[in-house]
Amino acid sequence: MTSWIGRPVALLTTSVSAVALAAVAVVLVAAPTLASEEWLTDYEEALAESTRSGKPVFVLFTGSDWCPHCRTLEDRVFETSEFQSWSEEHVVLLMLDLPESGISPAVRSERSRICIKYGVRTFPSVLVLDSFGEKLVEEKGYRGTPASTWIKRIAAKVPAPEAVADLEKPMLTSLSEAVDKAQGNDRPILLVVSGSSDKTARIRSASLVNDPEFHALVEDNFVVAAMPASTGNGEPADASLEQLLGGTLEPDAVEVIVTDDGETTVFMASGSQSPKRIVSGLRRFLLARQAARQSNTTTRR
Numbered sequence: 001m002t003s004w005i006g007r008p009v010a011l012l013t014t015s016v017s018a019v020a021l022a023a024v025a026v027v028l029v030a031a032p033t034l035a036s037e038e039w040l041t042d043y044e045e046a047l048a049e050s051t052r053s054g055k056p057v058f059v060l061f062t063g064s065d066w067c068p069h070c071r072t073l074e075d076r077v078f079e080t081s082e083f084q085s086w087s088e089e090h091v092v093l094l095m096l097d098l099p100e101s102g103i104s105p106a107v108r109s110e111r112s113r114i115c116i117k118y119g120v121r122t123f124p125s126v127l128v129l130d131s132f133g134e135k136l137v138e139e140k141g142y143r144g145t146p147a148s149t150w151i152k153r154i155a156a157k158v159p160a161p162e163a164v165a166d167l168e169k170p171m172l173t174s175l176s177e178a179v180d181k182a183q184g185n186d187r188p189i190l191l192v193v194s195g196s197s198d199k200t201a202r203i204r205s206a207s208l209v210n211d212p213e214f215h216a217l218v219e220d221n222f223v224v225a226a227m228p229a230s231t232g233n234g235e236p237a238d239a240s241l242e243q244l245l246g247g248t249l250e251p252d253a254v255e256v257i258v259t260d261d262g263e264t265t266v267f268m269a270s271g272s273q274s275p276k277r278i279v280s281g282l283r284r285f286l287l288a289r290q291a292a293r294q295s296n297t298t299t300r301r
Contacts, residue, residue: 038084039095043114046094047272048200048252050131051207055161057129058091061120065099070124073142080147090158091128098123128158131204132274165206172225175241179262182223188266188289190222190282191257193241195249197228204254204271211275221286222258258285 039060040046046057060078062070077083087093096111097103103111114120118127118135128137137157145153172178178189192209194201205226208214218224229241229249236242244257244265254271256278267285269278 038087039093041095041097043094043096043110046092047129047131047133049092050129051200051203052164053092053161054131054164055090055092056136056159057094057131058087058158059094059096059127059129061115061123061125061127062095062097063099063123064097065101067123069142072144073124076144077142077147077150082147083151086151086155090155090161126154128154130159130274131207132272134274134276164203165210166203167206167226168210171209172223173227174225175227175238175244175262178223178225182260182262185223187221187223189259189262190218190224191241191244191259192224192226192271193245193249193255193257194226194228194271195253196230196234196251197232198251200252201228201254204252208254208256208271208275208278211279213279214275217279217282221282256282258282 040049046059049055050057060074062074064070096114098108098111098115120127122140124142126137126139127135130136136159137154139154142150172181175189175191178191182189192205194205209224209226227237227241229237229245230251231237236248240262242248243263244259245255246265249255256267256269256271257265258267259265267282269281271278
């Protein structure tokens with residue numbers, strides 16, 4: 001195992017002597033890298049593919065030109081036909097490489113941010129994430145375990161691919177419908193807005209709407225509608241909706257918006273978060289709303 005903590009952003013220092021490091025680098029450069037067509041290298045793209053396919057994301061954190069344990073894991077496990085067969089059926093592959101050279105500062109910064117986000121301090125590390133980026137499994141380092149044993153151990157922890165979601169029942173599909181229904185009703189309007197009718201956004205939107213905890217909360221507290229922010233040709237679907245969003249959405253993005261009147265946003269959360277986090281935020285919003293109303297009532301008295 002090799003820790004990357006303390007290596008400079010140019011990349012990460014090492015206690016290995018310069019001569020030894022150079023020797024390792026020669027070996028690593030000579031060795032083939034993982035096939036690019038098998039492994040994605042963009043975090044957001046991997047989450048989107050997970051949403052589309054229903055498969056969790058298998059993330060490898062590696063240092064291709066300075067981490068010999070990483071290269072050994074790749075050679076002995078990931079390049080075997082057994083792993084390739086298993087991974088093709090069960091996971092979306094994502095490789096986040098932090099080499100000493102060969103990537104731009106922007107890419108290095110983004111990948112380092114993801115390391116920090118998940119508390120990755122050891123290379124190689126493997127994480128399995130759900131489509132919302134929530135960590136399900138963690139495997140640190142590599143100690144020479146045979147490929148078949150390593151794969152069986154990790155496979156036992158990885159959840160089976162889930163069927164992609166779809167809306168289970170009809171619901172309001174426009175802002176005007178939601179505003180009309182909310183009139184005379186002492187409930188705020190909750191909008192689940194997808195960037196477009198793109199498959200990824202549609203699935204993510206449906207996954208949230210169908211989540212049992214989300215459904216139970218909003219059923220009793222909100223007037224709910226789900227809709228795309230843009231039409232099939234990319235034009236804004238509703239000027240008022242664009243105002244609530246404060247701009248436009250990427251085609252595969254989802255936003256959760258709460259409004260009282262259809263004109264002013266009083267709560268917003270990214271639909272890329274897990275339903276659990278969104279529900280937590282909505283509960284805090286409802287508590288704050290109730291407290292404000294009680295305070296106003298007391299002041300008037």
